[in-house]
Amino acid sequence: MSRLQVVSGKGGTGKTTVAAALALALAEEGKRTLLVEVEGRQGIAQLFETEALPYEERKIAVAPGGGEVFALAIDPELALLDYLQMFYKLGGAGRALKKLGAIDFATTIAPGVRDVLLTGKACEAVRRKDRAGRFVYDYVVMDAPPTGRVTRFLNVNDEVAGLARIGPIHNQAQAVMRVLKSSETAVHLVTLLEEMPVQETADGIAELRAARLPVGRVVVNMVRPEVLDASDLDLARTTSRAAIARSLSAAGLGGARRGGTAEKLVGPLLAQAEEYAERYALEQEQRAVLGELGLPLHELPLLAEGMDLAGLYELATELRKQGIA
């Protein structure tokens, strides 16, 4: 099991949710995980229903069995100042750099420095040991940028290492790359059973593989329950409306006669079934496409009540049940 678990996915697929559920799942049985946010959206805080996370590792959840989940929202600016302090004891000079706009430059505009700082901080957490020589975190889970950008994000160190051919940034980039390209890392992609996210997942996997980054699993999120199966749908196409009206009436929904309360439901219910059938067929197609990727595939259910803290634990349990954690 890789110790750095990177979770990406197309926007809107719920990658932050999956990352958080994974962190919870991995923390079971007394383990300690760190959930890292790199995009400054405070999605983790919202998910765990806590106040905005500072740039500091803090405990946000206790997993079943006594494990702990810590969270960290990496602020690239503070990470850079930290880093400068650590290596150069800059002190006041750091502030002067900030005043000049150098920090802003480095963290927002300079090619890749921001990404190096973010991945660098995550890798540092992966390798950090306590005094007894044990890893401080059993697992680090990163809520990474979306699929379209994740390869460049993770691979940026290569680019930076090429651009800054010597010096500490170069060394840092190389060290980070060693972790990211090893079996210590697994990059998971979250998708929905819809055409565009599935296409993006397939493209993303190809890009990750081309960059020799270790691809982990595909997690299909928000899978709707199968309310009607293929034979139900066949039946829906062939059954007379009158028979359905009679059946609705039998269920206690009013008269089946034309214009009766039950009869008036038949049209809308069949229309919904038709939409369902169309979606069902599309979903089956997309499942097949995902099946051809040759990666372990997991499905997480759509939570009927929407996403909340209880739902997060539910998803974590599901992930464990499926052996992902």
Add this chain to the structure above:
Amino acid sequence: MSPDPATTQERRLGPARVLDVDPLLDDPDTRIVVCCGSGGVGKTTTAAALGLRAAERGRKVVVLTIDPARRLAQSMGIDSLDNTPRRVKGVEGDGELHAMMLDMKRTFDEIVEAHADPERAAAILGNPFYQSLSAGFAGTQEYMAMEKLGQLRAKEEWDLIVVDTPPSRSALDFLDAPKRLGSFLDGKLIRVLLAPAKVGGRAGMKFLNVGMSMMAGVLGKVLGGQLLKDVQTFVAAMDSMFGGFRTRADATYKLLQAPGTAFLVVAAPERDALREAAYFVERLAAEDMPLAGLVLNRVHGSGAPQLSAERALDAAENLADARIVDQSGGKAGLRNSPETHGSSESPTSSDPSGPGAAPTASDDPSGTAPAPGGDGGDGDIDDGSDNANGSDVGGSGEERPVDQLTAGLLRLHAERMHLLSREQRTRDRFTALHPEVAVAEVAALPGDVHDLAGLRDIGNRLADNRPELPDPAGT
């Protein structure tokens, strides 16, 4: 049964203002429509659908997309979009639709080529730092999108420009990035970076320059000497262009505030997307950017909102119970019910004697085939006054699978109603926060868009001015 109290409570909020898309698209004064919103909400598709609709209503439109899914480009009949507007074929009416995809490197190169003499341009284009910067790291894409927008607008070639915004980590980034890049390019840091080259200039500057070259020394340590040298060469070569960058960034920013611009915030009826949309609405207001309204994509409706999820589930359960009764007793269970609900005539007391003891379950498998479509006619169905007659023996054998189907349809409906009320709650939270924002709801499609007809359909859904979700005021 009385109406579900929870539902009536949810419908207390006043109805949102309805966003009327057509007048906005038709108005000759509307020159730019910017679609923004978080990732995965259908922003690019909305931009394309709006562009098509405006074109088919007679305008000459260009859609600038940032990073379209391949399928979307294909839906406009273009295999791959590039930095030049391509005319979309198959548009009905007198208007024109053109589509393009931002190529940020190309756009950046063009700026350099247009503003530097050939020798200097070549030096910049060959600089490793420039190559990385222009290949699209944080901020460049946003800046170049705004740059391209400015260029398109300046040409006066288009009646309407529809822009899709970059899939930023936060939807707000594109407002900041140009300023950031602009302020870097003519900021103090540049002077620091240039300092070593300029030492020995004016005597009065010397002291200052000492401090600055020290600073450059620190930067050199951190970035590595090679990179710093690349940056310095780049900066020196670009020196004369910096003022231009700032001016252009400012001009584009002003263009966005101008009356001919309309922002549309795009969202899906999900908590995160609407939260982001609310931030965006506030941010646009703070920046004096003209917001036209919110496009709420993928909203679900139902043709039978009068049947609540709870009642649908109860009814589905009734059918399941009746089946057990049928199987065990061989007698008619629930058949047609009268218009008044709640009066159960089913022999609920009869005890189901285990699933194994159901001899009728396997009888006559051919009986499971439903009667051929509707030949029974609707007229002969009665409403339960003749219960005993309605449940003739042959009928009950056929209706078991139908009951199963009906139960499934009811469960599907319950699921839809749950989704609907969740979407409604999410939307109402947004409208409570921002009652001033007009909303256009777009009904969810079961599948993806593949062609112009699909885009046209979305355009129709956008413009039909009909809220998909039940009116909060109640009907």
